[in-house]
Amino acid sequence: MTVDQSGHDVHEAELPVEMVTLTIDDVSVSVPKGTLLIRAAELIGVEIPRFCDHPLLEPVGACRQCLVEVPDAGNGRGFPKPQASCTLEVAEGMVARTHLTSEVATKAQVGTMEFLLINHPLDCPVCDKGGECPLQNQAMSHGRGESRFTETKRTFPKPVPVSAQVLLDRERCVLCARCTRFSEQIAGDPFIALVERGAEQQVGIGPNIDGGDEPFHSYFSGNTIQICPVGALTSADYRFRSRPFDLVSTPAVAEHDSCGAAIRVDHRRGRVMRRLAGDDPEVNEEWITDKDRFAFTWSGGDDRVRTPLVRNAETGELEPASWPAALATAARLLQQVHGSAGVLPGGRLTLEDAYAWSKFARLALGTNDVDFRSRAVGAGEADALAAAVAGVPASVTYRDLERARHVVLVGLEPEDEAGTLFLRLRKAVREHGTKVITVASHRSRGTTKLQARLVQVVPGNEAVALADLELGPDDVLLAGERLGLVPGGLAAAVEATGRSGARFAWVPRRAGDRGAVEAGLLPNLLPAGRPVVDAEARADLAAAWDVNAVPGTVGRDTAAIIAGVADRTLRGLLVGGVEIADLPDPALARAALAAADVVVSLEVRHSEVTAVADIVLPIAPMVEKPGTFVTWDGRRRSFDAVLDEPNSVTDTRVLAGIAEELGRPLGFRTIAGARDDLASLGGWDGTRADLPAVRREPVVPAAGQLVLSTWRQLIDDARGQDGQPEYSATARPPVLRASAATWDAHGVIPGEVATLTAPGRDLRVALPTEVDDLPDGVIWAPGNNGTNLRELGLGHGSAVQVTSGGLA
């Protein structure tokens, strides 16, 4: 057994691999049985030209570019015709000759290349792909210098939008079917297909029921652009914006979920032009979600905070200030509320910044009133995280999903909340026979694509359902954010896996959530899994930090901090990257901000918080700083700054500055320093926090009330997706879903508009309705498409009412 750098046990199947020895271009090579000839050739450094071939897609053999000569198929007989090396499996004793040693192969390849180019416009100078185009490159390496084709090319009107985001120039297409195969095999969204025949064949979209075009509905559509071996598919966003050779590429990590997908960020003259999927076989393979790909403009708008801002006490206006003045003022104000300030750092921090926040709260502000959860919080959630997640090496990896017998999803919709995880689960289902079970109100489109078996529950009853779930040691349970909102939900999941030997993983929604738990950004938790209530853990930490003591009482969680500020039990707030509308009760949060004596905000962009803050300290977005995200599977994904912005500073640097002004320095100022400081703490091998009691109280809706099932869809109105109208246009249209009986009971005719109301709120949401297979008395609504349901005080399991008709 070996251990990889993330600390995971690498238990590859120890079955002996049957090897096959063959000869390619007179070089002998041994490869595992079942290897395709084209891959075997790669191993000896021979790159056979190809278009339709893609290692993650099923072979198709359509383009015929990779033809080679096979004088011996391994049985002493050769193939009379050149063979497509992308579909031919190697055989013992096989002899193959590529273009390097075979005239036949060379002529076949050159001939195919010439055919591919006859109907291609050769408009490389105006094509996005020019400069990074497999067709262009391979035409140079394996084509004729000049074409013999002088006749008429096939032409098409251009371009066709296959979706708002993806455009198709049909005349450039070489019909390799990579995009259609990706959509069908990988994403499970077969909304594009090859249509027509002969040279008129083209990628098409289907008609919809209204007689219009059915667009390419997929959260993963951008991958087709990246794997297109020509410039046929382009993004509306990047089209004609840049040339590949003007771009500087930097590897990075996607910041929109807890998956840690490897990405490549391409920038030009200080501006990010596009993002592409990186290649990491252990995480995202070569795929990313459209959110990871297209939602990168949020930090590049006009609303960036460019300088520190200090509110002028006389005018009440925020005024630019120097960094030293702003830090000194912040320190002075925070000193005034020392011991009575709450800390809301948000869930999007890097591990290093989260650690700086955690240390700052304890050392500089002397409080455990800190909570990264800028959302609703569940009873027992923090305790369960302390007991089963913090400081615990993750026991599940992406690859483990492929080996699992069952993967149980509770309170988790992978397609919407963890797209990379969704794709890996789909692969596990399709290729490895993994069975997915979803404990949810209904089968969503995402879980349908995972062929998931539904354990149907009324939202809030997940813990009850988990009690009845029979798991085995080869099974995996993935708990999503919403399970934490169910009282005792996470504890029930941990208990269910512990009981059966199955493995448990917590899949939060935000990139910083898992790191925040490690850093101790919870009222009950110190860094690296040290429980606040454990005196030994506190003493250990105080010694490491070289202080006398760290605060010893369990602090307030997000809801309690807001309530405390609102009722003036607390007097100050230190806030980082929190959207008010995401908080448990946005109205109360606004009142709290207004009531607070001191509000210090660390922000990238102007927000509702900065509008009322006393001091606004601008911090770097992900693209301008290094850091580490901890993924749901406990993987530490470090990245460097993409853009070198000297004026852009990290949360760590800002908090270190304030701490120094306060005379209680953090001991580091840089990300590297924070990382080292955290590492030097080591893990916690003492007593762990106790798992809270499992509570199983079935939800019983009051008469006339419905229970809300809701989650945030991948593409929604969150500010992290600002500035990409074409991308946003591909969001799933918001609808309300309920069973036919539920609609009928409330006088709603499915297909028509109904209005959702929350008890005691004025705000309402009117949306079209659809029938879906939900339990009677449960209604589903999207979390933040059009209206953020939290503004109605609504979340998973809330009581709601519904009436027919729109807003009066």
Add this chain to the structure above:
Amino acid sequence: MSDVLTPVLSANWADDRAWTLPVYAERGGYEALRTAMAMEPADLITLVKDSGLRGRGGAGFPTGMKWSFIPTDNPNPTYLVVNADESEPGTCKDIPLMMANPHVLVEGVIIAARAIQAQRAFIYVRGEVLHVVRRLRAAVREAYEAGYLGPNILGSGMNLDLVVHAGAGAYICGEETALLDSLEGRRGQPRLRPPFPAVAGLYASPTVINNVESIASVPAIVRGGIDWFGSMGTEKSKGFTLYSLSGHVKRPGQYEAPLGITLRQLLDLGGGLRANPDGSSSELKFWTPGGSSTPLLTAEHLDVPLDYEGVGAAGSMLGTKALQVFDQTTSVVRCVLRWTEFYKHESCGKCTPCREGTWWLVQVLRRLDEGQGREGDIELLLDLCDNILGRSFCALGDGATSPITSAIQYFRDEFEAGMHTPSRELFPPAASTLFPQEVTA
């Protein structure tokens, strides 16, 4: 001379209402079925294997061997699919057979299904021939009513459902794997092999796909025995078959004869080539042995035995035995252009050489047909064909090159004439029509 003919499949075509079950039964129809029902499936396979019956769809693969490839341990159901998507230019044997004698096919299907232990069979008919689809469906209905189809056939315990499926008119769907995709409701394009249909065919289950004539020949073999069957034909090409004579002959039509007959004999049976306007007999210029995908032959090949080996030795293929006969009035260039236009139109688009190659070939041939050919065009055509032949995904691309390369082989001077003279001047189209009167508006 007419004793050369061996009408078996076509024996009853002249009968009144030959397509109905009672008329078919009068000549012993469905007797073979009763015999077969008393036989073990494995014995049926052995019988067909030993008979030497080879696929009549063109490739000539031994039918019994194909059946024996069906695995017996596969948990999925086994399917029998009859390829009745007859679309090759010049080929016209299955459609008249199904029109005149649908029950011989139905009977063959039932026997073949017993041999491979299929409980569901399909006849995939090209959609354009609605009249044939109707005849087949009527015959299937009659067979159900007679207890030859459905549950517990003739008390044997065997169940079989037979579905007559109309295609939508794509030549590619005659390619067996494209046919399967089409039958499954997808767009017809050839599949990657392996897996072969015998292992994972229709609905990823073991599947036998046979040509109409192959299956229709089975009842006669069961009834007549392998010695009788082997008494016809040649050593490696046994039995009787339908030869479809068309073009510039006096009496075009279906001639059922033993394999190995020659075109000279068939032309005699067909009354020879048509008469010229001046009364003289026209001269044979070229002909196809088995549809447009088989390299064309000339008058020097009149005595080639029309069996799998004989035609192969002459540099062509027996194919579907669609003998299209062209006399001296025909422009080879124009003829080849028409065929190539067909392949360009019917190329499914999946693979590059066929899709793009046929697009290009047509443009070069059009130029030659117009007398606008350029120096090097013939070499270009040959090179393009070389880049398509054996490089395409399926045989459609190969077939598209056959008429071109063979035409250049035998009639290069006509292509050279295309550099300066339009074919319509060298060979006025009206002269080669079978109905030479001018059509006026």
